[in-house]
Amino acid sequence: MVDLMGLDRAASIDDLRRMARRRIPRFAFDLVDGGAESERNLRRNSEAFEEVTLTPRYMVDVSKIDTRATVLGQNFDAPFGMAPIGMLNAFWPDADLTLARLCKRENIPYVASSAASTTLEELAEAADGNGWFQLYVSGDPKVTEGLVARAEAADYKVMMVTADVPAAGKRDRDIRNQLAVPFRITPEVLLQLALHPRWSLETLCHGKPNIANYADLLKAATSYADVQKTLITPGFTWEDLQRLRDRWKGRLLVKGILHPQDAVQCADMGCDGIVVSNHGGRQVAFGPPTIEALPAIAEAVQGRMAIIVDSGVRRGVDLLRAKALGADFALAGRALAYGVGAGGRAGANRAMEILKLELVRALGQLGVPDFEAVGPSQLTARAPGF
Numbered sequence: 001m002v003d004l005m006g007l008d009r010a011a012s013i014d015d016l017r018r019m020a021r022r023r024i025p026r027f028a029f030d031l032v033d034g035g036a037e038s039e040r041n042l043r044r045n046s047e048a049f050e051e052v053t054l055t056p057r058y059m060v061d062v063s064k065i066d067t068r069a070t071v072l073g074q075n076f077d078a079p080f081g082m083a084p085i086g087m088l089n090a091f092w093p094d095a096d097l098t099l100a101r102l103c104k105r106e107n108i109p110y111v112a113s114s115a116a117s118t119t120l121e122e123l124a125e126a127a128d129g130n131g132w133f134q135l136y137v138s139g140d141p142k143v144t145e146g147l148v149a150r151a152e153a154a155d156y157k158v159m160m161v162t163a164d165v166p167a168a169g170k171r172d173r174d175i176r177n178q179l180a181v182p183f184r185i186t187p188e189v190l191l192q193l194a195l196h197p198r199w200s201l202e203t204l205c206h207g208k209p210n211i212a213n214y215a216d217l218l219k220a221a222t223s224y225a226d227v228q229k230t231l232i233t234p235g236f237t238w239e240d241l242q243r244l245r246d247r248w249k250g251r252l253l254v255k256g257i258l259h260p261q262d263a264v265q266c267a268d269m270g271c272d273g274i275v276v277s278n279h280g281g282r283q284v285a286f287g288p289p290t291i292e293a294l295p296a297i298a299e300a301v302q303g304r305m306a307i308i309v310d311s312g313v314r315r316g317v318d319l320l321r322a323k324a325l326g327a328d329f330a331l332a333g334r335a336l337a338y339g340v341g342a343g344g345r346a347g348a349n350r351a352m353e354i355l356k357l358e359l360v361r362a363l364g365q366l367g368v369p370d371f372e373a374v375g376p377s378q379l380t381a382r383a384p385g386f
Contacts, residue, residue, distance in 0.1 A: 005343045007350045013314045013335045016351055020341030024091060024199055025192035027177040032091045032337055034173035035281035041289065042281030045312030048289035052321040053380040057367035065360045066370045071306050071329040072158055072251045072272055077107040078356060079319050079371050083280075083310045083333030084134035084160070086115025086231075088340075089209040090183070093202040095340040095348075100126035102336075102348050106356075111160060111331065114147055115231055117209040124154040132158035134255065136165070137240065139233035147213065148247060157250045160275065161241065164256025165232045169283035183208060238265065245270055253308065258293045260300035263307075273306030273328075280311045280333060291322065298326020316358025320366060323374040 010016050021029055035042030069079035082103050088095040096118035103110035104127050111132045112123040124131045133156040138144045151159060183189065193200040203209070211218055214231070245252055254266045255275035266274050276290050276297055290311040298307055309322045310331035322330050332355065339351025359371075368374050 005346065007343045007346055010342065010350055010354070013338055013351060013354060016338040016342040016347060016354075017334075019343070019347075020091075020338045023196065024341050025189070025196045027179060027183070027189060027192060028090045028199070029341070030173035030177055031087060031179060032085060032334065032341075034171050035285075036169040036171055036283055037285035039281060041278055041285060041287065044289040045278065045281050045291070046314050047312075048291045049312050049314070049318045049321055052291060052325065054317075054320060054324060054366055054378045055380045056365055060367040060369070062364040062367060062369045064369060065363050066372075067356070067359055067363070069329060069371055071308065072253075074109070074157075076109065078359065079323065080313065080330040080332050080355070081109030081132075082111060082336055083331035084111040084113035084116075084162075085333050085337055086113045087117055087209060087211060088113075088337060089117030089206070091337055092199070092340045092344060093206040093209070094344075095337065096123060097126050098340055098345050098348050099336055100131065102345075102352060104128045104130050106352055109158075112156075114213050115211050117212055119212045120147070120150055120156075121154045124156060131156055132160055132253075134160045134162060135244075136162055136231040137233055137236045137244075138231065139235065143214075143217065148244070150213075152248075152250075158253060158272075159244075159248050159250060160253040160255050161244055162255045162279075163236065163241070164258075164277065164279050165283055166234045166236065168232060169279070170285070171282065238269070241266075241271075242269055253306075255310075257297065258287060258290070260296045263297045263301050267301055267304040271305060273308060274301075275331065276307060276309045276327070277311050277331075291325065294322065294325045294327060315362075316355050316360070317362040319359055319371075320362050320368075320374050320378070323371065324376055324378045326376075 067078050069076055082099050096116050100110045100123050109130050109132050110127040111134050112120050113134050114136050120133055133151040135147055251272040253273045253275055254271050256277050256279060257263050257274040258278060263274050276294050278284055278287055278290050290309055294309055307327050308329045308331060309327040313330050313332040314335055319330050336348060336351050339347040363369060366378060
């Protein structure tokens with residue numbers, strides 16, 4: 001089959017990002033690609049991974065590589081899943097379902113965002129047993145309970161509650177683009193649509209993206225800031241988390257943990273795991289890259305619950321770096337999103353292929369043929385801050 005989009009020439013996730021940037025209007029690309037304020041955290045997340053070095057061992061039989069990993073009682077064919085991203089259908093039409101189906105086919109978890117452009121029920125069906133649900137706690141308890149009940153009815157076995165958005169991040173790109181949900185047609189937007197006809201036609205066919213799980217509540221919203229106020233609350237406390245823990249009978253993850261004491265408290269409350277994350281650099285403009293926060297958290301938790309890391313995963317070897325520093329599993333959000341943006345379903349397939357090929361190659365070069373055997377002994381020396 002002829003590759004008209006040139007996806008076979010994409011050697012890395014960064015290549016796919018550049019391709020996506022050319023295909024997508026700026027206001028839609030920035031919605032996913034952008035970070036908070038100066039975007040220092042966004043940049044440092046991936047840069048900090050590069051600072052972790054591993055020492056290879058040779059004369060080891062690496063003719064057979066095993067990338068399987070087990071987390072939260074589920075067995076997956078690779079040690080990473082799709083991180084939750086809200087409004088992803090604005091990046092490329094039908095991106096949510098494309099990635100949910102891809103994750104099912106590749107047997108990795110797909111985390112459905114409560115701010116997705118597709119309902120949690122549709123995503124549960126597409127992921128078909130591989131779906132996890134990410135919850136934003138609303139200021140209105142009835143809204144939160146409604147989402148939890150829907151996730152329960154859709155048979156999600158894992159719920160990931162996001163704790164790291166007590167206040168909406170200031171994303172300068174979105175302000176400059178005058179981002180609104182749904183999108184407002186301004187002269188600048190019209191120009192961008194004209195310059196990106198494929199995106200415009202695909203979006204016209206699929207309909208303007210919105211936040212499907214909150215569609216009725218958001219009819220009165222006039223800006224993306226209004227949307228964020230509906231999604232989050234500054235009043236979410238440990239007591240609220242305990243109520244969620246008591247309410248939810250499945251596995252419970254807490255996303256956005258960066259401090260060891262917070263990690264220990266999650267374990268003490270009976271949470272099944274945490275996601276060490278700074279929200280991909282999208283919310284807090286200061287603070288540590290997640291890979292730098294990971295070792296102290298792993299040491300404090302001492303294996304009491306699952307540790308997952310996200311924010312900054314761009315290479316297959318990043319999964320080994322995270323495992324060596326104490327993570328059990330990882331999530332990659334933008335990496336797979338760039339693939340969809342670069343070429344729809346074919347681009348998503350290419351992103352998955354790149355990450356998995358890099359993972360297999362890195363395990364072979366490291367001299368550890370089984371991913372689950374990667375550990376601290378593979379670390380060379382920790383760079384300052386680790």
